[in-house]
Amino acid sequence: MALPRTRNLLAIGVMAAAAVVVTLHLATSPGRGDGQSALARTALRHESLIANCMRGRGFDYVVAVPRDVAVEEARRAAVRQHQDPKSAVARAQASAPPDPNEAQVGALPLDRQQAWGDALYGDVTWQGCYYATYEQAWGERLDRQAQQGEAAVAKVRAEPAVQAAERTYLTCMSARGYGVDGTDDVYRLIGEARDRLDASGADEYEKAANSAHNACIAPYKKVYDAAYLRLAQGK
Numbered sequence: 001m002a003l004p005r006t007r008n009l010l011a012i013g014v015m016a017a018a019a020v021v022v023t024l025h026l027a028t029s030p031g032r033g034d035g036q037s038a039l040a041r042t043a044l045r046h047e048s049l050i051a052n053c054m055r056g057r058g059f060d061y062v063v064a065v066p067r068d069v070a071v072e073e074a075r076r077a078a079v080r081q082h083q084d085p086k087s088a089v090a091r092a093q094a095s096a097p098p099d100p101n102e103a104q105v106g107a108l109p110l111d112r113q114q115a116w117g118d119a120l121y122g123d124v125t126w127q128g129c130y131y132a133t134y135e136q137a138w139g140e141r142l143d144r145q146a147q148q149g150e151a152a153v154a155k156v157r158a159e160p161a162v163q164a165a166e167r168t169y170l171t172c173m174s175a176r177g178y179g180v181d182g183t184d185d186v187y188r189l190i191g192e193a194r195d196r197l198d199a200s201g202a203d204e205y206e207k208a209a210n211s212a213h214n215a216c217i218a219p220y221k222k223v224y225d226a227a228y229l230r231l232a233q234g235k
Contacts, residue, residue, distance in 0.1 A: 043069050046137030050120070053129035057119040061129075062104060067096035079225045086221060156227050165223035172216035178209060183220060186213045 036044075047063040054061035071092040078088035105116050122128025135141050140148075156162060166183060173180045180186055186209050193205040 037073060039073060040065050040069050042137060046133060049133035049137055050129045053133055054119055057129065059116050059119050060104060061120075062100040064097075064100050067093075067099065070096045075225070076229065079229045084222075085225050086218060152231075156224065156231060159227045159231075161223050162220075162227050165220040169216050169220045173212060176212040176216070178212055183217060186210070 043066055044063065047066070051061040051063045071089055074088040074092035075085045077083075078085040105113055108116060118128070120129050122131060126132075131142065157166075169183055170180060173186070178186060178189060180189065190202075190206045190209055193209075194202045197205060
């Protein structure tokens with residue numbers, strides 16, 4: 001059972017841009033003698049607040065550093081050390097432990113699984129423990145972070161080197177037969193293929209399109225990550 005949960009600190013539900021502010025702010029934050037980064041400490045604080053809230057709603061919640069914290073830290077470390085962030089992310093993803101709530105929630109009856117997810121992420125009656133405790137943990141409201149995050153992403157994408165890298169990506173994809181308008185547009189093509197092809201053909205198209213995208217996006221990612229880190233450090 002896949003939890004109805006987004007633990008990625010770079011993409012919190014539909015508020016993906018919001019969390020960019022968190023990671024930009026924490027990118028240069030010092031760690032403590034306990035070996036934990038500022039990112040991990042804040043994430044754990046949020047987890048503890050979520051657990052207390054969930055307990056009040058009648059549910060157990062296991063506190064753990066989200067696996068994407070380790071993935072993000074590995075990516076940033078690779079960028080700082082001028083190494084391949086994609087490989088670092090792949091290694092971190094492979095070695096990160098699973099979400100401990102997976103097995104616990106999967107053992108519940110289906111109606112309780114739904115209720116657990118509603119308690120965490122909210123429903124029509126309330127916002128959910130994740131969002132209710134977010135500002136207390138991170139010191140920012142999600143709506144304000146969304147605005148700041150969008151501005152931060154726009155600033156990175158406005159970098160001349162990033163724009164040049166995007167043009168290179170578009171040329172690369174065009175040469176492989178995919179007419180895309182941006183670095184995320186391949187997913188539109190895949191969706192359209194799902195609508196017009198049978199399941200087998202759509203799977204084959206998706207595999208080929210993703211292969212082309214992964215090959216063409218690598219240089220762009222390297223340039224983007226470098227600009228991201230430089231701006232995060234105020235340079």
